[in-house]
Amino acid sequence: MSTAGFTLHSLAERFGLEWVGDGECLIHGVATLAGAQSGQLSFLANPLYRRELLQTRAGAVVLRAEDAAASPCPALVAKDPYVAFARIAALFETPSDTPAGIHPSAVIDPAALIDAGVSVGPHCVIGARSRIERGASLGPGCVIGDDCVVGVDARLVARVTLVTRVRLGARVLVHPGAVLGADGFGLAMDGGRWIKVPQLGGVVIGSDCEIGANTCIDRGALDDTRLGDDVRIDNLVQIGHNVQIGDHTAVAGSAAIAGSAKIGRYCLIGGGVGIVGHLTLCDKVTLTARSLVTHSIDTPGQYSSGVPLQESRQWRRNAARFRQLDALARRIMKDNKDNKDA
Amino acid sequence: MSTAGFTLHSLAERFGLEWVGDGECLIHGVATLAGAQSGQLSFLANPLYRRELLQTRAGAVVLRAEDAAASPCPALVAKDPYVAFARIAALFETPSDTPAGIHPSAVIDPAALIDAGVSVGPHCVIGARSRIERGASLGPGCVIGDDCVVGVDARLVARVTLVTRVRLGARVLVHPGAVLGADGFGLAMDGGRWIKVPQLGGVVIGSDCEIGANTCIDRGALDDTRLGDDVRIDNLVQIGHNVQIGDHTAVAGSAAIAGSAKIGRYCLIGGGVGIVGHLTLCDKVTLTARSLVTHSIDTPGQYSSGVPLQESRQWRRNAARFRQLDALARRIMKDNKDNKDA
């Protein structure tokens, strides 16, 4: 939190917005419409919260032009209030004060390359021929295997593992517990026993990507697993070997993408979605929560699967009928024909 | 294991139970009906296992009054045998012998507060302004960021991460690999690129909660993510930013709760359940395994979704008909009308 704060008009000028009301009003922080106090900035993006605007005690609010008249306090007017608020809120983030330099408890292979201005936290381990580029930061307990690259200004929050041959672009942000570059799940059955298919590829992550906590991205079998630029992956997501994900695609929590699937650009993959292996999804595909994709998709749009939630007793009756669905459909067809013939 | 053991009547007195048969019978441990040997205590709670009672070689059994006559061995009689057994079994747990004190390999910020009687294991890291309260225990490899609180007698088993602004109540138990307080998945699309919405809130966990292995609980965007008291979360569960979960609710493994959902008290969330964001579930909602909740629920009860498992060939025929379900329903309506008109 800045103690000095920002005047409303200085925020307006900084972010190219209009302002309404007292431009000298001082902003010291940000909060929700319901929780904000004087001195705090809030925002109205979703019309459902218009009622909360009327009762807010916020010092100022970011909103669309059409809502300005209803505001009980000074306002910043933005075409996209959520985006404008996000930019302003970033001023109030406490920067994590990771000092540059290598903590003495870190264990670094003599054949690793650590650029200037890098921060390596306590208990990190960095393997042979791996390079940590300028300005990158490794929080406590990160393990970087051999032949990896952590790009310029990338940040590994804590306890991140890059197993081997993982290359992260500039400004990539990886949350705790994520495991990148583990063996893909490659097996072949031979005489009644599994044999392991060697996983000789790597993982390549473009710039400005974010990888969530405890998410797994396996390395490729022969080629690399690849994420484009500005790809955003939430927590506990499974990404199999040789998957390719296009720029600006976002994948919500607990989704799973099986090996060799190709996902386009600007896709929105909902929470818990499953995508089976070797499929192709074109650009701009939106999948609602928990959908399962078993065929390739070549037309942009929104897709879903699943059945609606019901009280269990009713659901059980309907679910039992699902087993008869084909038989019921055949009967309808036949009745129809009989009636016409009659 | 106690080598001295406990007499059956001493257990009865200690836990307020009746006993039947030889009260001097010595109990040295606990086991299943099928696996127990003499000197071990077993239990019968589920009537399905009555047959196993008849054949058990246990030294004694905890059971309901109605099953006492059938027991081949001395018995403790309890209204809820599972609860009574759980309490007795706790006598035979090997306490993990974590010594009080701070391991010399731990790295602790000078601005952290470590109360008396705290155990901090090898390779732990504790950040600025974080407080570890009396009797709390951090196993090996835990990372506590800045501005966190680990409550009185809380226990972090090993490799737990509290990222920032995470406050755990008294006696909270967190299993290995759990990540609390990572950034929520807050994104806004701006001119074809994602911008990150700052995540300025924290995580507040009440007393007596349990958080499973590799589970993720993100910190709030503006307000906090909040769990009440006695909330029990299993492994690999995803809990998004600003979720609220009421007291005594239990969430089974691999479930996922999206951002800003509000879950009531005494809810039972089954394994793999998905709950989409911004919904409200009232108290005492039970969701069976793998259900997906896409609307708020305001009536206590049991809810389900999904379709039953079938042999794949049959399933494929039925699933194909699902695509025609609306058309089939319309035809039925029409036939009905035609028949009536005829």
Place this chain on the structure above:
Amino acid sequence: MSTAGFTLHSLAERFGLEWVGDGECLIHGVATLAGAQSGQLSFLANPLYRRELLQTRAGAVVLRAEDAAASPCPALVAKDPYVAFARIAALFETPSDTPAGIHPSAVIDPAALIDAGVSVGPHCVIGARSRIERGASLGPGCVIGDDCVVGVDARLVARVTLVTRVRLGARVLVHPGAVLGADGFGLAMDGGRWIKVPQLGGVVIGSDCEIGANTCIDRGALDDTRLGDDVRIDNLVQIGHNVQIGDHTAVAGSAAIAGSAKIGRYCLIGGGVGIVGHLTLCDKVTLTARSLVTHSIDTPGQYSSGVPLQESRQWRRNAARFRQLDALARRIMKDNKDNKDA
């Protein structure tokens, strides 16, 4: 990568294969049909890729006899080209050069047993009465609790946690972030509060198993959780307490198996599958991706559940009808009867 390389005929002899074309052709590495250069070996197993065979620039290819004539380059002929390729590719794996010996930053209980030829990486912790057997390797940041066994030549890649009473067989491979032996999710409701059921069992993993990144396998409540030999588990899989899994079964990513389920031998559990507790699956059951199993299965074969993906607008209409499925079915039955009666 071997710089010397292997002649095609030496590979043929080593792996008991036939060869076609120039047996002196030198192989330095492996690649896909599309990506291979001269000096690299590729393979054709899936007939879908036959077109890529015609255009490959690979130095040689492993394929079935029936495809040999079409090959533009020398070939190794195998009954199962994928298996043969997997064996050959292993020659080109870079061995991770983990030196034998104990890193000075590792913290080892005086009552632990470390056999000869063991590698213990930086920042590992090993508890009392645990044994690391001959040739086993613990990568950086592994935490081994009390009373565990890491079998001969087993490999824990990095940041693996064995909580307590976990016994791994020979050659078990565990990927980063996996947590074995955490408390099972055992709870009993008593007077409006949860009480914890002690988890006194352990985890027993047979020989030649593989456990994926961030996967969780809980320890048993009274008996052990058990995996047979050659069981292969992918990433982010949840395995509850007292589960039993038979030899040679494979479980794909993000699947979840609830407590006390018994899975047979040679089962193939697809990605994201859910299996509810206390069920039994016989040998050789295949479950397609995301299926939910709510009843025991006693006949080998392939099983599925779920409904197909559709464009959301169509899907919504069909899904709404699912709520009426039982009513529609009753109407069909009645119409049928009415028509017959008429």
